[in-house]
Amino acid sequence: MDSKLVLYNTLSRRKELFEPIDPPRAGMYVCGPTVYGDPHLGHARPAVTFDLLFRYLKASGYKVRYVRNITDVGHLEHDADQGEDKIARKARLEQLEPMEVAHYYTERYRRAMDRLGVLSPSIEPCASGHIIEQIQMIERILADGYAYVVNGSVYFDVERYNRDFRYGILSGRNLEDIVANTRELDGQSEKRHSYDFALWKKASPEHIMRWPSPWSDGFPGWHMECSAMSTKYLGERFDIHGGGMDLMFPHHECEIAQSTAALGHGSANYWVHNNMITINGQKMGKSLGNFITLEELFTGSHRLLAQAYSPMTIRFFVLQAHYRSTLDFSNEALQAAEKGLDRLMKGVETLGKLRPSAASTVDPAELERRCREAMDDDLNSPMVISALFDWVRTINQLAEGQQHISEEDLERLRATVHRYVFDILGLRDEKAAGAATGRDYVTPLVEMLLAMRLQAKADKDWAASDRIRDGLAAAGIRVKDRKDGSDWELE
Template sequence: MQTKLLLYNTLTRRKEEFEPINPPHVGMYVCGPTVYGDPHLGHARPAVTFDLLFRYLRSLGYKVRYVRNITDVGHLEHDADDGEDKIARKARLEQLEPMEVAHFYTERYHRAMDALNVESPSIEPRASGHIIEQIAFVQRILDRGFAYVSNGSVYFDVEAYNKKYRYGRLSGRNLDDIVANTRELDGQGDKRHSYDFALWKKAAPEHIMHWPSPWSEGFPGWHMECSAMSTKYLGEKFDIHGGGMDLMFPHHECEIAQATAALGRDSAACWVHNNMITINGKKMGKSLGNFITLEELFTGSHELLAQAYSPMTIRFFVLQAHYRSTLDFSNEALQAAEKGLDRLMKGCEVLGKLRPAERSTADPAELEARCAEAMADDLNSPMVISALFDWVRIINQADGGQQGFTAADIERLKDIFRRYAFEILGLRDEKAADAAGAGRDYVTPLVEMLLDMRRAAKEARDWTTSDRIRDGLTAVGVRVKDRKDGCDWELE
């Protein structure tokens, strides 16, 4: 691993040289969606951010175990301890089983991620599938004296924890500030203090998602799922924990407290957070009327949208800003991203058609160095894009005869663009893909007719005709794969 990656650790508030705990293996846990509604614009940014990190770590030669959870139980309406479970509420309103709701919206999320070219994680655990692990984790915290049972629920004792450790290390808050900004209990609640949070909740009679535990028939607190699942799949000490900045408090703060209470230390070595997407300067929210789902973006069906925007336009829009900066959505910004993406893809197309010159007038090593330096500096994707744009201009000049590249340098440029634009940034040439799809629709009946003729020739043992058809298809870019029960084909 020659490249030294600097990552901004939210916990220490500085860039740190990334050194895996167990090289070359890297363990990365990222908080995934709560699946009770359609994936929206806010889901796109963390998905693309941590897909970028996943792709880049692998490009450096690391073996990455990327765990991204699905929250399908325990995320309550008002906060971590109050209100109705969001998925249970959706199920009640639509008269469905909660797991029907979770499955439906998980599938919607997966389709949206596929469209954005976000790679699947190594493991995608669900909260509802890890109740036993969460109960065991709660018991460890109880055994160490940092939790208490009250009326069948189990609460984390923030005050007891704060006496030995510091609660608020991640968010920069101290307990006095939290007390001052937390609603006081009126004596009717089960918690000792208003700032204590639930590890396990006793289910009310009408609650439709519940499991047996040593304390009550109930369900885990929202924060508990990530502590239990991250350590189950990555061990009690792993490399990276990621998520949106909106999760820093209380979710990630509580995760740190839970892990430290149970294990004696935080389980994650580095905390990475992406910033928010705003819409015309305002936080996205249903109450503001600016809540835009990804499907609405792809189809242009929301009233705030001037047009439809392709998935790669959305991905490019996200990558144009550094992941730790606020990203403001507007039609003008997305239209600019659309034009920028088109310019980059056309540059790649021109590069593929360049004719070699006797000598090169520019050195591709400069582009490679700029891209490598930018990515190693806390995933600076805007600087990678800027470097690629500068070289698109040089490539266009070469196409016009003002610059020149040898055959070897052209191949090197192709490799650099492939690595950074497509493999690391994760972009796709949508227009080329659409053209290929349209071409296949036109070609399919012709290929199938020829394969029927080949099948008949094989049945007649006319091997000469059979081979001639296969070789002819291969020559025009159709790969034939023979099977015992027939054959498959694909365009190369």
């Protein structure tokens, strides 16, 4: 394997060389969606981020087992011990079986991810399908003295755990700070401390989703599913655990504590967290009215959107920023991403039309080196895109005869561009795909107008040629004349 991948490990707070436990295999667990609503813009960033990592590990020669969970039970509003399960609440209000609700939104999520070019994970387990494993892990934690039972519910004893290990190792918090910033909740007297969290909750009489356990008919706490499912499918020790930065505390912190209490050691060697998406500088949220679903983005139906944006535009927009930086959404940013993507795909199209020369004045090894170094440096997709854009300029020079490339180098360049644009960045040429399926009406119309313009120029009808060019420009389409014809791109 040529890759020397360095990842920023949230646990150590530094960049570390990725050294899998069992090379050339790599195990990766990522916290997936909670399926109680339509997939939204916030779902796109972690999905694309870890799809990029999944793709790059595979392209680097690793055999990857990628586990992404589906949370269909136990994800409660705000504090994990408060409120009604969201799936159960929606089922009650709409008079549906809870699994109907979960299945409906799971399928909508999967379809949206497919449109974004996100590969299906190796395994996609559901929390509700692993109740037995969660009960077994809770029993181990109880047996080792790190949890307690009260009125049919089981709570993790954070203070007891902190005496033997350290609670707060991931987020950098210490228990004293957590105590100082945690309020005592009315009606929570059954817990020894307000910062203790539920491993198992006894179900109230009206609660729909419930399972039998040694303690009560109830349901697991939110955090328990990830500890149980990552251990089941990746073993007691695995390579990478990922998710959004908003999950670092309390979810991932609690997960580390549970797993360590049950197993005697931590599970994941590397913790990788993507940053958040903001909208015009504000955190995205329903209460602020800036919560945008992916379907609204694809159709342009949200009031904040100036137009519809294609799935690949959304993916390209996400990849233009480093995964650990904040990504600010705006119409202007998405429109810029749309133009950038069009420019890149035009470069790929031009590359496919190039004819080799006897010798080369360019070296495609430079593109491979820049892209590989960028990806190895903590998945620096913006630098990969920058290198590709530099070579789009070179490709255009090759097409115009300003540079030359041999047959061997041309094949190498095509292979490198295909590898990074399609295999690793996961982009698709939506225009080409649309034309193949009959859904793209713009491309054939533009091509027809360019053919008419070419004929007008052959007839020396310069006025007609200029009218076509200016009309396309007014529609946001820039025509580029080449020695062997014309090309076009979105302005």
